[in-house]
Amino acid sequence: MRFFSFPSKILLLTLVLMAILLLLVTSMSLQRLNDSFATQQQLKQQQVEQHFQQYQQLLSAQQQAWFESFAELTQLQQQQGFTAFVQQLQQQYDSFSLYLKIEDLWFFSSTSQVAFASSAFPAELQELVLQTQQQQRALARIFCVEHCSNVVSIPLADADGNIAVLLASQTLADVVLALGQAMQSEIAIIRQQPAGISLLSATAQLPAIKLEQLMSDRIVQAAPQGDYFIYQFPLAEQGEQSYRLILLENIRQYQQANRQFQWQLAALASLCFLLFALLTFWLTRRLSRRLLQVSKALPLLAENKFRLFRDALPVSSPLLTDEVDKLSAVSQTLSRTLEKLQDEIQTQTRELENMAMFDLLTGLANRNMLQYHLKKQIAALSDEGSWLGLLFLDLDQFKRVNDIRGHEQGDQLLIEAARRLRAALQKTDLICRFGGDEFVIVTEVSAPAELEALALRLIEVFRQPMRLEQEEYQLNVSIGISCTRNPALKTDDLVRQADLAMYQAKARGGSALHFYSQQMFDAFQNRLALEADLKQALLQGQFDLHLQPQIRFSDRRLTGLEALLRWQSPSRGMVPPDEFISVLEYAQLMIPVGYWVIEQSCQILANLQQQGLADLRLAINLSTAQLNDPELPAFLDKMLKLYPQAAGSLEFELTESLLASNIPDTIASMQQLKARGFRLAIDDFGTGYSSLSYLRQMPVDIIKIDKSFVFGMLDNQADFDIITSTIAMVRKLGLEVVAEGVETQAQAKTLQQHACDIGQGYLFSRPIPSNELVSRIQAGLDESGRWR
Secondary structure, eight states: OOOOOHHHHHHHHHHHHHHHHHHHHHHHHHHHHHHHHHHHHHHHHHHHHHHHHHHHHHHHHHHHHHHHHHHHHHHHHSSSSHHHHHHHHHHHHHHHHHSSEEEEEEEOTSOEEEEEEEEEOGGHHHHHHHHHHHSOOOOEEEESSSSSSEEEEEEEEOOOEEEEEEEEEEEEHHHHHHHHHHHSSEEEEEEETTTTTEEEEEOOOOOOOOOHHHHSSSEEEEETTTEEEEEEEEEEETTEEEEEEEEEOOOOHHHHHHHHHHHHHHHHHHHHHHHHHHHHHHHHHHHHHHHHHHHHTHHHHTTHHHHHHHHHHHOOOOSOOOOOHHHHHHHHHHHHHHHHHHHHHHHHHHHHHHHBBBOOOOBBHHHHHHOOOOOHHHOOOTTTHHHHHHHHEETTTTTHHHHHHHHHHHHHHHHHHHHHHHHHOOTTSSEEEEEEEEEEEEEEEEEHHHHEEEEEEEEHHHHHHHHEEEEEEEEEEEEEEEEEEOOOOOOHHHHHHHHHHHHHHTTTTTTTEEEHHHHHHHHHHHHHHHHHHHHHHHHOOOOEEEEEEEEEEETTTTTEEEEEEEEEEEHHHHHHHHHHHHHHHHHHHHHHHHHHHHHHHHHHHHHHTTTTTTTTTTEEOOOOHTOOOOTTHHHHHHEEEEEEEEHHEEEEEEEEEHHHHHHHHHHHHHHHHHHHHHHEEEEETSSSSSOOOHHHHHHOOOOOOOOOHHHTTTTTTHHHHHHHHHHHHHTTTOOOOEOOOSSSSHHHHHHHHOOEEESSSSSTTEEGGGGHHHHHHHHHOTTTBOOO
């Protein structure tokens, strides 16, 4: 679509309106001129009629005066009859014709008989004679035959009072000539009859005009003589014949002046239109140019070129301030506001980018930056170039410190860890906080051996204790290492490889490093397959409980059983607990499996009580996830409604490592269990870090010594001292002691000598399948109820 600017539209509209206005004014002026001319011609028509009537009346008055004077000179009023007067009239007729320009004379006696006639008397004048005799006053009329004359009828009386009538006819030529001279116009007399129009008389200068045009009351174009305007009025109506006086006024000069005035008016209107157009064009051109200048500058705002935008705006005029100046001033303000807003947005964007790409706590890069950095560096790899190495670090025992000392103290430790990493690494290395207490380091090396040296240096850096608020924290690191030269490797795969290697380092006790290998990947794949099989085992009911007896050393009585989870897989066979328990916890399947174990244990207790074994306790291992599950209290209440006897006979075993994390919450959960009548035991005692003060606060009933200490108690003095000191300490707290892993009589005798209460192990019995439990227990008891 063609561009048509707004000022151009204003200009066009203004010019159209101006043209219409000028046209209307010109038309009205011309119409006023024509109206003035018409009015003038009407006045001229009236003047012509008045002048003719005046000339006719003057002529009639002259004739009347002449003949009345003649009658007095002839002493008509003293004569008897009119004979003498007629004779005098005949004698003077030639004088009348010569000097008074009388055409015809007719004298009628009192008896209406023609006494004298210079020519034949027209019958049309008979009525005039009668009217004169009746009215006895002079009358006049115009009579036309071949020309028009003014006929005056004068009554005359003799001595006897008889009335005679004298008619005198005088041509109108002198009247026409005098009227033409007075009006400065050409005169003509025409006759109109059914046969046509004929010219009776006219002035010598009368132009050659058709007779039909003389009867029209309009302007006649009679070139080359000029333009004329016709004035006419009737002279006489005689039968079917009509006689009219025509006056032709030469209006050529008027028309020339009129045309000149019209041209002057048109020129003036055109000049006004042109000047107005130029003025309007100048004003709108300036407005249009300035508006276009603003429109051309506006795209600079979209490009954030605010200074160039302000420079491109039109300069304000000090004299002719208009809307564009207002727009320019507002645009200046808008650009400055947008520039300020843009600066704020850029600042906030940088802050958001920092938040998106960097860790707010430590200031290190985060996962987003790690992904971005790895994509670029992996894409630049080649088979002959440098190795891209990734170290995955995890702080050992950080969660324990975080739970005990609080998150604020834990955050300070993470900040210190970040500081140590910065100090130990080069500026070209990327340090990333991956999450929690996990850090990732990305570096380029010429050989993988350099990664091992770097990891060992970092391990040594973190072996130095961290001091915060006059307290020392020993937080070692476990490091997993992966490296590649493959540009097609995915970033997630490289990170996952180092993550797997880190877990292998943790499995070795922490403060160690481990390189990723294909065997680790295969183990990971096997773990995924094992996790899938465990989900199917839970759905298909492939789990079973085996129960291991617990024997009191003092009288070899059977005091309880420990429920141990077993998995009989259709494809894998009997899978050892050490292979699938950790996978259950990792796959978050321990909670549903734990609920199944509790329900099965309640059923086993009910079955034992039905078989007369009501005094036995049944111990169940309770995982960390299950203890913290908010649904546990409701589930236990449901089980107690179904199995009321389970409250005093069911015992929950909690590992010492579980108790060491988040101790206040753990104690609260233990108290809820204790309030429902369940017994509580600490399993694997001696392998964790529980302090004696917390142990005194925990509502536990039994302490179980880990089998690792029992295995070496006879060969290792340290293990022996741990067991004996643990037994002494626990008994002083008023708790029972259970030793796990008892396999020899020497172990049992030593434990009994140091006042250990209960033993559990292969010496007494292997774990018994649940479907064989009753029969095996009955077979294991002698007649006195002692365990064989």
